[in-house]
Amino acid sequence: MIIEITCPFCQFSKRVPSEKIPDGVKWVTCPRCRQRFEFNKKEAEAAADVPTPPPPIPYYSEEKKTREKPGGAPSRTGAPWENRSEIGLWQGIWQTCKAVLFSPDTLFKELTYEGGKRDPLAFGLLTGSVGSMLGLFWQSLIPGGLLILGHSFLSQFAIGIIVLFVLAMIPLMVAIGIFIYSGILHLLLVLVRGANNGFEATFRVVSYSQAAQIVGVIPFLGGWIGGVWQLIVQIIGLREIHETSYLRVILAFVIPLFVGILLAIAVIVPLVIFLFRQPMGQIWS
Numbered sequence: 670m671i672i673e674i675t676c677p678f679c680q681f682s683k684r685v686p687s688e689k690i691p692d693g694v695k696w697v698t699c700p701r702c703r704q705r706f707e708f709n710k711k712e713a714e715a716a717a718d719v720p721t722p723p724p725p726i727p728y729y730s731e732e733k734k735t736r737e738k739p740g741g742a743p744s745r746t747g748a749p750w751e752n753r754s755e756i757g758l759w760q761g762i763w764q765t766c767k768a769v770l771f772s773p774d775t776l777f778k779e780l781t782y783e784g785g786k787r788d789p790l791a792f793g794l795l796t797g798s799v800g801s802m803l804g805l806f807w808q809s810l811i812p813g814g815l816l817i818l819g820h821s822f823l824s825q826f827a828i829g830i831i832v833l834f835v836l837a838m839i840p841l842m843v844a845i846g847i848f849i850y851s852g853i854l855h856l857l858l859v860l861v862r863g864a865n866n867g868f869e870a871t872f873r874v875v876s877y878s879q880a881a882q883i884v885g886v887i888p889f890l891g892g893w894i895g896g897v898w899q900l901i902v903q904i905i906g907l908r909e910i911h912e913t914s915y916l917r918v919i920l921a922f923v924i925p926l927f928v929g930i931l932l933a934i935a936v937i938v939p940l941v942i943f944l945f946r947q948p949m950g951q952i953w954s
Contacts, residue, residue, distance in 0.1 A: 793876030800882020863917030
Protein backbone atom coordinates (compact mmCIF):
# COMPACT_ATOMS: atom_id res chain seq x y z
CA MET A 670 0.00 0.00 0.00
CA ILE A 671 1.25 3.47 -0.89
CA ILE A 672 0.69 6.22 1.69
CA GLU A 673 0.87 9.89 0.72
CA ILE A 674 2.33 12.06 3.50
CA THR A 675 1.67 15.79 3.20
CA CYS A 676 3.36 18.47 5.30
CA PRO A 677 0.68 20.79 6.80
CA PHE A 678 3.14 23.71 6.83
CA CYS A 679 4.54 23.89 3.27
CA GLN A 680 2.24 21.35 1.54
CA PHE A 681 5.20 19.22 0.39
CA SER A 682 3.89 15.75 -0.44
CA LYS A 683 5.63 12.40 -0.77
CA ARG A 684 4.32 8.90 -1.52
CA VAL A 685 5.87 6.21 0.69
CA PRO A 686 5.23 2.42 0.74
CA SER A 687 3.42 1.47 3.95
CA GLU A 688 5.87 -1.34 4.76
CA LYS A 689 8.79 1.13 4.92
CA ILE A 690 7.13 3.12 7.72
CA PRO A 691 7.77 1.72 11.24
CA ASP A 692 4.61 1.08 13.24
CA GLY A 693 5.69 3.22 16.21
CA VAL A 694 6.28 6.43 14.26
CA LYS A 695 4.35 9.37 15.73
CA TRP A 696 6.24 12.37 14.32
CA VAL A 697 7.52 13.17 10.82
CA THR A 698 10.01 15.87 9.76
CA CYS A 699 9.35 17.55 6.42
CA PRO A 700 12.46 17.35 4.14
CA ARG A 701 11.64 20.75 2.62
CA CYS A 702 10.74 23.12 5.50
CA ARG A 703 12.20 20.98 8.35
CA GLN A 704 9.00 21.33 10.41
CA ARG A 705 7.87 18.40 12.60
CA PHE A 706 4.25 17.28 12.57
CA GLU A 707 2.24 14.38 14.00
CA PHE A 708 1.69 11.25 11.92
CA ASN A 709 -0.54 8.24 12.53
CA LYS A 710 0.24 5.27 10.31
CA LYS A 711 -3.07 3.46 10.92
CA GLU A 712 -5.12 6.52 10.04
CA ALA A 713 -2.98 7.11 6.95
CA GLU A 714 -3.49 3.52 5.80
CA ALA A 715 -7.24 3.75 6.40
CA ALA A 716 -7.42 6.94 4.36
CA ALA A 717 -5.12 5.72 1.58
CA ASP A 718 -7.97 4.26 -0.51
CA VAL A 719 -10.54 6.92 0.43
CA PRO A 720 -10.74 10.15 -1.59
CA THR A 721 -9.89 13.07 0.65
CA PRO A 722 -10.42 16.82 0.24
CA PRO A 723 -7.42 19.09 -0.40
CA PRO A 724 -5.20 19.56 2.66
CA PRO A 725 -6.09 22.51 4.88
CA ILE A 726 -4.26 25.78 4.48
CA PRO A 727 -1.57 26.01 7.19
CA TYR A 728 -2.24 28.41 10.00
CA TYR A 729 0.49 30.75 8.87
CA SER A 730 3.44 30.50 6.51
CA GLU A 731 5.03 32.72 3.92
CA GLU A 732 3.56 30.51 1.22
CA LYS A 733 0.01 30.54 2.61
CA LYS A 734 -2.70 31.00 0.04
CA THR A 735 -5.19 33.80 0.53
CA ARG A 736 -8.35 32.58 2.16
CA GLU A 737 -11.49 34.40 1.18
CA LYS A 738 -14.81 35.19 2.74
CA PRO A 739 -18.00 34.85 0.73
CA GLY A 740 -17.91 37.61 -1.85
CA GLY A 741 -14.15 37.48 -2.41
CA ALA A 742 -12.97 39.63 0.54
CA PRO A 743 -9.73 38.40 2.18
CA SER A 744 -10.29 36.50 5.43
CA ARG A 745 -7.90 37.42 8.26
CA THR A 746 -6.49 34.82 10.63
CA GLY A 747 -4.55 34.82 13.88
CA ALA A 748 -0.78 34.85 14.34
CA PRO A 749 1.11 31.53 14.73
CA TRP A 750 1.32 32.30 18.46
CA GLU A 751 -2.46 32.03 18.65
CA ASN A 752 -2.27 28.54 17.16
CA ARG A 753 0.41 27.27 19.59
CA SER A 754 -1.91 24.52 20.88
CA GLU A 755 -1.64 22.89 17.44
CA ILE A 756 1.89 23.74 16.29
CA GLY A 757 3.56 23.81 19.71
CA LEU A 758 4.65 26.60 22.06
CA TRP A 759 8.16 27.05 20.68
CA GLN A 760 7.02 26.93 17.08
CA GLY A 761 4.36 29.52 17.91
CA ILE A 762 6.97 31.84 19.41
CA TRP A 763 9.55 31.23 16.68
CA GLN A 764 7.19 31.59 13.70
CA THR A 765 5.58 34.73 15.14
CA CYS A 766 8.93 36.40 15.93
CA LYS A 767 10.23 35.53 12.46
CA ALA A 768 7.10 36.92 10.80
CA VAL A 769 7.16 40.13 12.87
CA LEU A 770 10.84 40.81 12.20
CA PHE A 771 11.18 39.75 8.57
CA SER A 772 7.72 39.83 6.95
CA PRO A 773 5.53 42.23 8.97
CA ASP A 774 3.62 43.31 5.86
CA THR A 775 2.45 39.73 5.23
CA LEU A 776 1.70 39.01 8.88
CA PHE A 777 -0.35 42.12 9.63
CA LYS A 778 -2.11 42.09 6.26
CA GLU A 779 -3.54 38.69 7.22
CA LEU A 780 -3.81 39.24 10.99
CA THR A 781 -7.30 39.36 12.46
CA TYR A 782 -8.30 42.34 14.60
CA GLU A 783 -11.25 40.58 16.25
CA GLY A 784 -9.56 37.69 18.06
CA GLY A 785 -9.32 39.27 21.52
CA LYS A 786 -6.50 40.98 23.40
CA ARG A 787 -5.38 38.14 25.67
CA ASP A 788 -3.09 36.26 23.26
CA PRO A 789 -1.41 39.36 21.80
CA LEU A 790 -0.88 40.75 25.31
CA ALA A 791 0.66 37.46 26.47
CA PHE A 792 3.07 37.49 23.53
CA GLY A 793 3.92 41.15 24.10
CA LEU A 794 4.56 40.46 27.79
CA LEU A 795 6.82 37.53 26.99
CA THR A 796 9.00 39.18 24.35
CA GLY A 797 8.89 42.67 25.83
CA SER A 798 9.90 41.42 29.28
CA VAL A 799 12.76 39.34 27.86
CA GLY A 800 13.99 42.35 25.89
CA SER A 801 13.82 44.62 28.95
CA MET A 802 15.68 42.09 31.09
CA LEU A 803 18.40 41.78 28.46
CA GLY A 804 18.74 45.55 28.37
CA LEU A 805 19.00 45.65 32.17
CA PHE A 806 21.68 42.97 32.10
CA TRP A 807 23.86 44.75 29.53
CA GLN A 808 23.47 48.05 31.35
CA SER A 809 24.63 46.40 34.57
CA LEU A 810 27.94 45.54 32.90
CA ILE A 811 28.75 49.16 32.09
CA PRO A 812 31.16 50.82 34.57
CA GLY A 813 28.97 52.29 37.27
CA GLY A 814 26.32 49.61 36.69
CA LEU A 815 24.66 47.43 39.28
CA LEU A 816 27.20 44.62 39.23
CA ILE A 817 30.14 46.73 40.47
CA LEU A 818 28.43 48.95 43.03
CA GLY A 819 29.89 48.20 46.44
CA HIS A 820 31.93 45.24 47.62
CA SER A 821 30.58 44.49 51.08
CA PHE A 822 28.12 41.69 51.70
CA LEU A 823 25.38 44.11 52.76
CA SER A 824 25.87 46.22 49.64
CA GLN A 825 25.68 43.16 47.39
CA PHE A 826 22.64 41.89 49.29
CA ALA A 827 20.85 45.23 48.90
CA ILE A 828 21.69 45.33 45.19
CA GLY A 829 20.36 41.78 44.79
CA ILE A 830 17.05 42.74 46.41
CA ILE A 831 16.77 45.77 44.13
CA VAL A 832 17.50 43.68 41.03
CA LEU A 833 14.91 41.05 42.00
CA PHE A 834 12.32 43.77 42.62
CA VAL A 835 13.04 45.37 39.24
CA LEU A 836 12.82 41.99 37.48
CA ALA A 837 9.49 41.27 39.17
CA MET A 838 8.13 44.66 38.14
CA ILE A 839 9.22 44.45 34.50
CA PRO A 840 6.21 42.37 33.24
CA LEU A 841 3.79 44.73 35.00
CA MET A 842 5.48 47.80 33.52
CA VAL A 843 5.53 46.20 30.06
CA ALA A 844 1.79 45.44 30.27
CA ILE A 845 0.95 48.97 31.44
CA GLY A 846 3.20 50.40 28.74
CA ILE A 847 1.51 48.37 25.98
CA PHE A 848 -1.97 49.56 26.99
CA ILE A 849 -1.00 53.23 27.44
CA TYR A 850 1.09 53.34 24.26
CA SER A 851 -1.65 51.59 22.26
CA GLY A 852 -4.28 54.02 23.57
CA ILE A 853 -2.25 57.13 22.71
CA LEU A 854 -1.23 55.76 19.31
CA HIS A 855 -4.81 54.82 18.45
CA LEU A 856 -6.04 58.29 19.43
CA LEU A 857 -3.44 59.81 17.10
CA LEU A 858 -4.55 57.48 14.30
CA VAL A 859 -8.14 58.57 14.89
CA LEU A 860 -7.04 62.21 14.56
CA VAL A 861 -5.48 61.54 11.15
CA ARG A 862 -8.39 59.26 10.12
CA GLY A 863 -6.17 56.21 9.89
CA ALA A 864 -7.86 53.98 12.51
CA ASN A 865 -10.20 52.03 10.26
CA ASN A 866 -10.44 48.79 12.24
CA GLY A 867 -10.76 49.77 15.89
CA PHE A 868 -8.55 49.84 18.98
CA GLU A 869 -7.89 46.11 19.03
CA ALA A 870 -6.13 46.35 15.66
CA THR A 871 -3.72 48.94 17.05
CA PHE A 872 -3.29 46.95 20.26
CA ARG A 873 -2.38 43.82 18.32
CA VAL A 874 0.28 45.62 16.28
CA VAL A 875 1.84 47.16 19.40
CA SER A 876 1.78 43.82 21.25
CA TYR A 877 3.28 41.71 18.47
CA SER A 878 5.86 44.39 17.62
CA GLN A 879 7.43 43.68 21.02
CA ALA A 880 9.18 40.78 19.26
CA ALA A 881 11.73 43.34 18.06
CA GLN A 882 12.90 43.68 21.66
CA ILE A 883 14.51 40.24 21.33
CA VAL A 884 17.26 42.00 19.37
CA GLY A 885 18.35 43.22 22.81
CA VAL A 886 20.39 39.99 22.99
CA ILE A 887 23.04 41.97 21.07
CA PRO A 888 25.33 43.55 23.69
CA PHE A 889 24.78 47.26 24.41
CA LEU A 890 23.52 48.27 20.93
CA GLY A 891 20.71 45.72 20.79
CA GLY A 892 18.24 47.95 22.63
CA TRP A 893 18.72 50.81 20.16
CA ILE A 894 18.51 48.51 17.14
CA GLY A 895 15.42 46.82 18.55
CA GLY A 896 13.73 50.17 19.21
CA VAL A 897 14.23 51.35 15.61
CA TRP A 898 13.19 47.94 14.26
CA GLN A 899 10.06 47.99 16.42
CA LEU A 900 9.10 51.44 15.14
CA ILE A 901 9.44 50.25 11.53
CA VAL A 902 7.36 47.15 12.28
CA GLN A 903 4.65 49.30 13.86
CA ILE A 904 4.47 51.65 10.88
CA ILE A 905 4.16 48.72 8.46
CA GLY A 906 1.77 46.82 10.73
CA LEU A 907 -0.59 49.73 11.35
CA ARG A 908 -0.73 50.49 7.65
CA GLU A 909 -1.66 46.89 6.80
CA ILE A 910 -4.05 46.07 9.64
CA HIS A 911 -5.94 49.39 9.41
CA GLU A 912 -5.85 49.33 5.59
CA THR A 913 -4.74 52.94 5.49
CA SER A 914 -1.82 54.85 3.97
CA TYR A 915 1.75 55.20 5.19
CA LEU A 916 1.28 58.98 5.19
CA ARG A 917 -1.49 58.81 7.80
CA VAL A 918 0.46 56.38 9.98
CA ILE A 919 3.64 58.47 9.84
CA LEU A 920 1.63 61.62 10.63
CA ALA A 921 0.29 59.88 13.73
CA PHE A 922 3.86 59.29 14.92
CA VAL A 923 5.01 62.81 13.99
CA ILE A 924 2.21 64.68 15.80
CA PRO A 925 3.72 64.23 19.32
CA LEU A 926 7.11 65.43 18.04
CA PHE A 927 5.50 68.47 16.39
CA VAL A 928 3.54 69.28 19.55
CA GLY A 929 6.70 68.92 21.65
CA ILE A 930 8.57 71.35 19.40
CA LEU A 931 5.74 73.87 19.65
CA LEU A 932 5.67 73.59 23.44
CA ALA A 933 9.45 74.03 23.60
CA ILE A 934 9.22 77.13 21.42
CA ALA A 935 6.35 78.47 23.54
CA VAL A 936 8.55 78.19 26.64
CA ILE A 937 11.97 79.12 25.27
CA VAL A 938 11.04 82.15 23.13
CA PRO A 939 9.35 84.17 25.94
CA LEU A 940 12.24 83.26 28.26
CA VAL A 941 14.83 84.49 25.76
CA ILE A 942 12.88 87.71 25.15
CA PHE A 943 12.62 88.27 28.90
CA LEU A 944 16.36 87.76 29.41
CA PHE A 945 17.34 90.10 26.58
CA ARG A 946 15.09 92.83 27.92
CA GLN A 947 16.84 92.79 31.30
CA PRO A 948 20.04 94.79 31.96
CA MET A 949 23.09 92.50 32.19
CA GLY A 950 23.72 93.50 35.79
CA GLN A 951 20.26 92.36 36.88
CA ILE A 952 20.58 89.04 35.06
CA TRP A 953 23.80 88.06 36.80
CA SER A 954 23.12 89.66 40.19
